[in-house]
Amino acid sequence: MLIDNYAYTNKLRNVHPGEKLAFALITMAIGFIPNLYVHLVIIFIIAVVLVFKAGIPARVFCKLLFLPFSFLFIGILTIVINPITEGDKAVMAFKVFNASVGITQESLRAGGLLFFRTFALISCFYFLSLTTSVVDLMMVLKRFGVPAIFLELMHLIYRFLFVLMETAERIYISQCSRLGYSSLKTSFYSLGMLTSSLFTKAYRDAEMLHVALEARGYDGELNVLEGEYCVSIKNIFLIMVTETMLLLLALNTGGSFR
Amino acid sequence: MSKYILEMKDVDFEYPDGTKALKGISMAIEKRRKIAVVGSNGAGKSTLFLHFNGILRPRRGKVFYKGEEIRYTRSFLTELRKNVGIVFQDPDTQLFAGSVFQEVSFGPMNLNLPLHEVKRRVEEALKSTGTEELKSKPTHFLSYGQKKRVSIADVLAMEPEVIIFDEPTAYLDPKHTEKLLEIFERLHEEGKQVILSTHDVDLAYSWADYVFVMKDGIVVGRGTPGEVFQNDGLLEEADLRRPLLLEVYAALRQKGFLSEKLPRNVNELIEGL
Numbered sequence: 418m419l420i421d422n423y424a425y426t427n428k429l430r431n432v433h434p435g436e437k438l439a440f441a442l443i444t445m446a447i448g449f450i451p452n453l454y455v456h457l458v459i460i461f462i463i464a465v466v467l468v469f470k471a472g473i474p475a476r477v478f479c480k481l482l483f484l485p486f487s488f489l490f491i492g493i494l495t496i497v498i499n500p501i502t503e504g505d506k507a508v509m510a511f512k513v514f515n516a517s518v519g520i521t522q523e524s525l526r527a528g529g530l531l532f533f534r535t536f537a538l539i540s541c542f543y544f545l546s547l548t549t550s551v552v553d554l555m556m557v558l559k560r561f562g563v564p565a566i567f568l569e570l571m572h573l574i575y576r577f578l579f580v581l582m583e584t585a586e587r588i589y590i591s592q593c594s595r596l597g598y599s600s601l602k603t604s605f606y607s608l609g610m611l612t613s614s615l616f617t618k619a620y621r622d623a624e625m626l627h628v629a630l631e632a633r634g635y636d637g638e639l640n641v642l643e644g645e646y647c648v649s650i651k652n653i654f655l656i657m658v659t660e661t662m663l664l665l666l667a668l669n670t671g672g673s674f675r
Numbered sequence: 676m677s678k679y680i681l682e683m684k685d686v687d688f689e690y691p692d693g694t695k696a697l698k699g700i701s702m703a704i705e706k707r708r709k710i711a712v713v714g715s716n717g718a719g720k721s722t723l724f725l726h727f728n729g730i731l732r733p734r735r736g737k738v739f740y741k742g743e744e745i746r747y748t749r750s751f752l753t754e755l756r757k758n759v760g761i762v763f764q765d766p767d768t769q770l771f772a773g774s775v776f777q778e779v780s781f782g783p784m785n786l787n788l789p790l791h792e793v794k795r796r797v798e799e800a801l802k803s804t805g806t807e808e809l810k811s812k813p814t815h816f817l818s819y820g821q822k823k824r825v826s827i828a829d830v831l832a833m834e835p836e837v838i839i840f841d842e843p844t845a846y847l848d849p850k851h852t853e854k855l856l857e858i859f860e861r862l863h864e865e866g867k868q869v870i871l872s873t874h875d876v877d878l879a880y881s882w883a884d885y886v887f888v889m890k891d892g893i894v895v896g897r898g899t900p901g902e903v904f905q906n907d908g909l910l911e912e913a914d915l916r917r918p919l920l921l922e923v924y925a926a927l928r929q930k931g932f933l934s935e936k937l938p939r940n941v942n943e944l945i946e947g948l
Contacts, residue, residue: 421813422816425811425812425813425816430811550773550774550813551773552772552773552774552777552813555773572771572772572773573771575773576770576771576772576773576814576815579814579815580767580815583767583815622767622768625763625765625768625769626768626769626771628725628730628763629761629763629768629769629771630771630781631730631756632725632728632730632756632760632761632763633756633760633781633782633785633829633830633833634753634756634757634782634785634786634833635785636749636753636785639771639772639781640781640784640785641772641777641778641780641781641784642776642777642780642784642790642793642794642797643777644774644776644777644811
């Protein structure tokens with residue numbers, strides 16, 4: 418898993434996860450202000466931080482950024498193209514049966530804004546997932562008082578995602594080497610077998626895990642030691658400055674809170 | 676004080692699906708001895724071990740720890756599991772945490788120790804298994820050999836008196852196996868009781884002080900490695916074979932190249948020539 422690898426190897430991994438979460442969330446919140454400049458600056462800031470501070474290859478970030486592109490494009494189309502009435506100034510219009518549909522300047526603006534806003538928010542999200550591991554994130558969530566049961570579930574699901582992925586891969590390879598996917602019919606059959614054996618395997622693993630945990634004194638709570646991080650005043654200051662600048666930018670370029 | 680650290684008397688165990696895994700097992704494990712339990716697959720070795728720290732409860736018979744009968748109450752079991760640790764065969768089913776550090780801290784955290792003590796134990800366990808540099812790595816980044824060592828650190832961090840290894844060398848390459856043997860040796864020197872199960876007769880022969888042979892849920896033989904592994908009838912009954920070293924020793928002795936002293940490893944064999 419690409420993103421997960423970076424979460425453990427990036428240069429910001431030793432920064433307090435709370436700081437990273439705060440930066441991502443506050444920037445995200447500001448990203449909701451409908452202002453093109455703010456969106457662009459956010460994307461720029463995150464890109465700079467990720468590439469130069471966290472050491473994520475620019476190519477990787479770009480690739481990730483364009484991952485939701487097709488999905489986004491279809492979503493935007495439905496906003497850009499609207500039914501238009503006589504009075505509207507259309508940039509482009511065409512007739513579908515009796516109604517006329519087209520693109521107006523306003524819809525174009527709305528679509529464009531949404532497009533960049535999405536990218537701004539997605540980059541905030543990527544910032545968090547590329548620099549902060551799930552393990553660290555859970556530590557912060559625990560401090561925020563998220564119930565232990567959710568966190569334990571999160572912990573186990575996270576771990577077993579990889580165990581299952583590995584198992585699935587192994588089964589897949591062994592099926593392939595016996596021509597399990599050579600035709601459509603066998604492919605369906607093999608895939609079915611893979612899924613069902615994955616379920617039974619998951620069940621057995623869960624049972625084994627329970628035994629192993631019990632052997633180490635498990636009594637219904639998964640207590641583990643948390644990582645140690647130092648809160649950096651400098652980072653908090655930088656985050657505050659960045660967010661204030663973003664807000665000022667929004668105010669001065671006609672962004673509105675209304 | 677009993678001279679046995681772990682003891683079992685007439686223990687029967689049956690899994691819910693009706694498989695009779697243990698059929699009236701009696702065994703006593705003497706303190707400070709390196710114990711190997713050998714037997715083919717499905718002989719009941721893993722089931723036996725799960726009785727030693729109270730995970731499984733015998734249907735009939737009794738289990739003792741340091742001469743005291745195991746009671747299946749919460750407090751007794753907690754105390755027992757603190758002292759008897761099991762390293763499971765498949766590290767993937769034992770490791771649950773996201774990062775190595777967290778994984779190893781789970782056991783000591785359950786002992787309700789102060790945090791600095793937990794930390795000290797984790798550091799120490801990581802050090803003695805040579806996994807310190809993996810500390811902040813996520814568990815799924817590790818190779819099989821690394822996972823195995825982390826799963827050992829898991830148990831060491833609880834500082835138990837007895838450590839049971841279930842098929843520790845399964846799937847391990849020779850280098851990792853050797854490292855593992857070093858760990859066993861060190862644990863033994865530190866005064867810990869090491870028990871392992873294996874079907875690797877060569878390993879059992881050269882490592883153990885005392886060997887139990889299991890077959891279909893009963894102990895079919897016991898004794899020093901020299902006694903057990905020269906008893907061909909017993910080995911055949913248990914679907915095992917003679918250690919290679921002993922085969923060579925027997926052949927060389929027949930030709931008159933060797934003295935009577937049984938070699939425990941290749942070096943001793945060569946010296947005897």
